[in-house]
Amino acid sequence: MSEGEKLIPINIEDEMKSAYIDYSMSVIVSRALPDVRDGLKPVHRRVLYGMYDLGVFSNKAHKKSARIVGEVLGKYHPHGDTSVYDAMVRMAQEWSMRYLLVDGQGNFGSVDGDSPAAMRYTEARMRKISEEIMADIEKETVDFQLNFDDTLQEPKVMPTRVPTLLINGATGIAVGMATNMPPHNLTEVINGTVAYIDNNAIEVDELMSHIKAPDFPTGGIIYGYEGVREAFKTGRGRIVIRAKVNFEEVDGRESIVVTEIPYQVNKADMIKRTADLVNEKKIDGIANIRDESDRNGMRIVYILKRDATPNVVLNTLYKFTQLQSSFSVNNIALVNGRPETLNLKDMIHHFVEHRHDVVIRRTQFELRKAEERAHILEGLIIASDNIDEVIALIKASKNTDEAKEKLIERFKLSDIQARAIVEMRLRQLTGLEQDKLRAEYEEIMKLIEHLRALLADVNLRIALIKEELIEIRDKYGDERRSQIEYSGGDVSIEDLIADEKVVITISHAGYIKRTNLSEYKTQNRGGVGQKSAGTRDQDFLEHMFVATNHQYMMFFTQKGKCFWMRVYEIPEGSKTAKGRALQNLINIESDDKVKAFICTQDLRDKDYVSTHNLVMVTKQGQVKKTSLEKYSKPRVNGVAAITIKEGDELLAAQLTDGQSQIIIAVKSGKLVRFEETKTRPMGRTASGVRGITLKDDTDEVIGMVTVNDMNSEILVVAENGYGKRSSLDDYRITNRGGKGVKTLNITEKTGQLISINAVTDNDDLMIINKSGLTIRMAVEDLRVMGRATQGVKLINIKGNDSIAAVTKVMKDDPAEVELDEDGNPIESEAIERVKPVLEVLEDDGAADEDDEEEEEIEDEEDVDDTDEDDSDE
Secondary structure: OOOOOOOOOOHHHHHHHHHHHHHHHHHHHHHHOOEEOOOOOOOHHHHHHHHHHHOOOOOOOEHHHHHHHHHHHOOOOOOOOOHHHHHHHHHOOOOOOOOEEEEEEEOOOOOOOOOOOOOOOOOOEHHHHHHHHHHHHOOOOOEEEEEEOOOEEOOOOOOOOOOHHHOEEEEEEOOOOEEOOOOOHHHHHHHHHHHHHHHHOOOHHHHHOOOOOOOOOOEEEEOOOHHHHHHHHHHHHEEEEEEEEEEEEEEEEEEEEEEEOOOOOOOHHHHHHHHHHHOOOOOOEEEEEEOOOEEOOOEEEEEEOOOOHHHHHHHHHHHHOEEEEEEEEEEEEEEEEEEEEEEEHHHHHHHHHHHHHHHHHHHHHHHHHHHHHHHHHHHHHHHOOOOOHHHHHOOOOOOOHHHHHHHHHOOOOOHHHHHHHOOHHHHHHOHHHHHHHHHOOOOOOOOHHHHHHHHHHHHHHHHHHHHHHHHHHHHHHHOOEEEEOOOOOOOOOHHHOOOOEEEEEEEEOOOEEEEEEHHHHOOOOOOOOOOOOOOOOOOOOEEEEEEOOOOEEEEEEEOOEEEEHHHHOEEEEEOOOOOEEHOOOOOOEEEEEEEEEEEEEEOOOOHHOOOEEEEEEEEEOHHHHHHEHHHOOOOOOEOOOOOOOOOOOOOEEEEEEOOEEEEEEOOOOOEEEEEHHOOOOOOOOOOOEEEOOOOOOOEEEEEEEEEOOOOEEEEEEEEEOOOEEEEEEOOOOOOOOOEEEEEEOOOOOOEEEEEEEEEEOOEEEEEOOOOOOEEEEEHHOOEEOOOOOOEEEOOOOOOOOOEEEEEEEOOOOOOOOEEEEOOOEEEOOHHHHHHHHHHOOOOOOOOOOOOOOOOOOOOOOOOOOOOOOOOOO
């Protein structure tokens, strides 16, 4: 160790901590975060001030970027020419800044991520709005500080008239924190600021009526408003931005055309990534992608395949590509040199406070200058009033100093006034010039009076701030670029699935699938049917119904449990596919079986679930009504839907609106009809009350219908193919629990009752045999007949086959009929064979209308009628 040196031992942890804190504070304060007052980071402030120094104003010629960068680098920002040039370039890019601060000439890059030309090739100058940011900087409105080598002064902040932080936003990564502020529309921001000035107690919600949402330079659609509201209120939030698209026909093909993309998305990268996803088969339905953007605007064309659904492809693009992106708002800015998270009102408050400070300092400066000028004018006026004496006095003096002293002594002037008189030119002695002096003095005195009033009255200052803001708004304000879609939200899986009609089939052994309704053709009544589903030995199709992909599917098992699924979650299969075992889709017990199903709308809609009920019926005739709300939160393992007594099982469940009529039919051919209001609502675990009295131990309920439309008709079908359509009025309303009235004359030929449905002429029928054959026919082909008749033959039954299930579907396409060479319909042999049977068999065992009238039961025999929900709800 050299003589005189001294070693001080320091703990390395403390030294690193201290050095790192110094470094991090330097980054936070002097590099990465904007000042809340002018919305600028040091580098941007220095670029603008460097241009101001050079005199590169908006009305002057452009100067080489290298000249500007050199000025800034050499005087104020010694951190590398790249950082300065990059900052200046960004201020000139119309896809980066909402309101450009630099007017660039030359190649300043592109939205495809192309680099700008080198600074020696490009030129730049300030934009008009930048001059508003530096307006009055020469009037001591802001504090200055020494530059890096203490040779020059630079402003600590700009005296901006424009709320730059809000209109252009900011992005920066510091140490341990980052900022990400979105840009906004200048017109909206100034309207909001004026509203704040008028009422300092204004709430963020009221400010949002003026400043509706961020406004991005690239336009696009702000999808959903919750993130915007969160960001405005707390300073943090996630804003989803979608591209602006429309559907067009290009070269005879359906196409998606994108005209605006989300903020900060690289167009070329987005297109390349989309093409990769199409090639990897992760996105279906796109045949070709073309970028047709030019100087007139952006245009990206996604040409679709012929079988693609445009909306589904678009939602897939939103889900997997940057056609939808999010902007994570994090409003951190420097307030008095300290980083703070700010909400909308905070940012406006700090800007208004800064403007107030600038106006005070500017007024003080102007007042001082005005008073100094008035003082000189007073001396000049005294001199002009006594001009002969003044001239004589000056002529008699040996030098300037003596003349000044004599003037001071004679006219009681100040040193400044005396100097002004001595330096006065001869032309100011003319009468015209003397009048000008007096006029100027009067003007100056009025100005001084106004400036003093301004300093004395805060309301005058506030009015002036408002006036200047409105002037800025009128000069630079424009329309919003980003649209707001208030109802939007995250892309859910159902947005990627077309909401098409499908047929759900469930076999006796519990195999389920969904098939497009278009696969089923309409046939004439009496046809032999098409081969529908491949089933295993001894299995047959039991349930069939029509739904749409986005609906909710509720399964009720014979043991009384309820399971929940979306229709699109049911595996898709062709008409001849077996389907998937229901046990693989829901956690159903091995000895349980799905017996009933409900298709509902959105179970998350509180209004919907609170106004709808589920009505259930068991094979033994128990009926129960429960609010749908009780079933809106099902679990993987299901929830209890109804308590089933020993020897009984759940048979059917229906959705009602509280004003329906319930019809229950039994195998022996009887039916009971009563008002839904006769059954009071119960909890999920109740077992219900008596709905119908069975004929004997072999009898059982075969179905339930709920009716809202009193013009509906009742269609009943027996297992050997006979069916009949009767008017609803044929079945009079009774109390629940009766034995019912005859609905179809049951004989050996008809077989027992198998199905009951409420139908109109607008329905078609799907009939499924136990052998797997299906037939579709129009209800309007069946005429209405009396309730006690045997009916007509609906389908030919071969051998020991019988009907397994009947369901109604909405009329879709007209019946497809084969034509012969002359264009006449060809009738199948089956139709020819059943023609004689189509006559009504009213004389065959027709019953007397009053025969076996219902026996009304006075005691309603409530069974285990508890309203308490079980513990697993």
